[in-house]
Amino acid sequence: MGRTIAILVARLIFAGVFALAASFKFAGMEATAAYIAAAGFPFPLFLAWVAAIFEVALVLAFLTGAFFSEAALLAAVYVIFLAFVFHGPSHWQGNQAEFGFFVDHFTFLAGLLFAAVHGPGERLALRKGFIWTQTAASAR
Template identity: 85%
Template structure:
């Protein structure tokens, strides 16, 4: 029971983090695009919209458990990309807090990788995906 509760709480935390990120993007798409442009990326408004939509997809995967491991791996790659693109070493001189933001992304990465390997749990889970297999079905 404790394992199930821990897994469900972790899934809610992942979903909540990406839901907040998406909500902030949707609420201030122009500000998000300006932040992306300041980092030197082309077509910032398009990238802002794609990021927000991607984050909504991650939220759905974490809440339902569908394609959970795949979503966790994609989220891990996304989080590390964000760490280097927006908080990497080139940002540390101007603001030392950026180093803390950078390191925090690696903590998030560790959780996402752990989640990808262990799957969405056995409760409240849509049992489909390419990487994670239903343990009960495998045992039959």
């Protein structure tokens, strides 16, 4: 029972983090686009929308358990990309807090990788995906 609760809470935390990120993007799409443009990316408004929609897809995967491992892996790549682009070494000299933000992304990465390997748990999880196998389910 404790394992099930821990997994469900972790899934809710993952979903909550990405839901907040998406809601901030939707609430201030122009500001998000400006932030993306400041990092030097082309088509910042388009990329802001892509990021928001991607984050909504992650929320759905974490809440339902469908394509959970795939979502966790994609989220891991996304989180590390964000760490380097928006909080990486080039930002540290101007603001030491950026180093803390950068490191925080790695703790999130660790959780996402752990989740990707262990899957969505046995309860309240749609078992759909490309990575999810019977072998992975029996390893639990």
